[in-house]
Amino acid sequence: MSDLSDLESTTLTHRLVLLGVAELSGRDAVPAHAGEVVSTCVDRVDEVEGDILGRVSEADVARALNQLEDAGLVERADVGDTSAVGKGRPAYVLPMGTDALCDTLADDARLAALVERVRTVYEQES
Template identity: 40%
Template sequence: MTGADIDGVDPFHRFVLLSVIDLRARDDVPVHSFDVTGVCEDLLDEFDDLDGMVPGGVTRQRVINALSELESADLLGEKRKESPTGKGRPAYALDIAEDEVLDHLEDDDRFGDAVERIRDRRE
């Protein structure tokens, strides 16, 4: 993975990718769109710098679209995970080096504080 891979997606997609990494730090992988949506909302509540990236707010449909596009860009891998009711639902796992993503996003002032919090959680 290179910084160019991440630079190829817009800030909202980077924000969703950061949320996937945050879930991974909690050992909650592979992730579902509803979990990622919740983390996105939590990050927006906690970090004011992220608000400008999400005009119109976070919706589950926007997150679903972003996850699919990140998978198409080879930044995430799609997995199948069965729900307790037996339905197969798409789930996603990071297909790239997490530390490289965090290093790259840390250089962006909008993500710096969130990256620091995620790194602290991993320790």
Template identity: 40%
Template sequence: MTSADLDAVDPFHRFVLLAIIDLRNREDTPVHSFDVTGVCEDLIDEYEALETMIPGGVTRQRVIKALTTLEEADLLGKERKESPTGKGRPAYSLAIDEPAILDRLGDDERFEPAVEGIRY
């Protein structure tokens, strides 16, 4: 994915990509939907600008739909990852040029504070 591809997804999908980048920076990839949902909730709590662009808030179902859409658009890779209980669950990894995406998201005033927080 290039930064130009961001035009193909809505702000919520961009927000989910930002959460996945945050998880990848913590070396916690591939990610499950519940991990992404938790980071999305944390980001909203920390950065007010994000809350205004996510009407209705973040739900796990909404994140699952976003992950599926991003995977179908070849913006995420999908694999199966076993849980500690031995259950196979879908897991996602980034298929993007992370620095370019962060630069592009940082140009949007709604994402800029969160991007800076994730970078540093």
């Protein structure tokens, strides 16, 4: 289980990526391949209020995933993927619960709409 106090030092892009993995988790699409996380983040960036300038790149998300993994805020999953689609791409899961993540990030007004979306997706699947 990750120490949620580490979230205090995350950037807005890191938080977007964490919520992207959380949304995929709510859809039972985890472990989530990096490409799926990129797609989710690109689709949701307009819901973030703040200093992300219009879009987030694949490189931004990949860099954030690596940094979040180093901080213990996401974990790389061994998926044993044999399909051509996901082959060779890392896949990620949250070591903390989606509710705990959303509760911690709910205080960030820039992410209010996205946190609410993740909670809604998560509740629909539960």
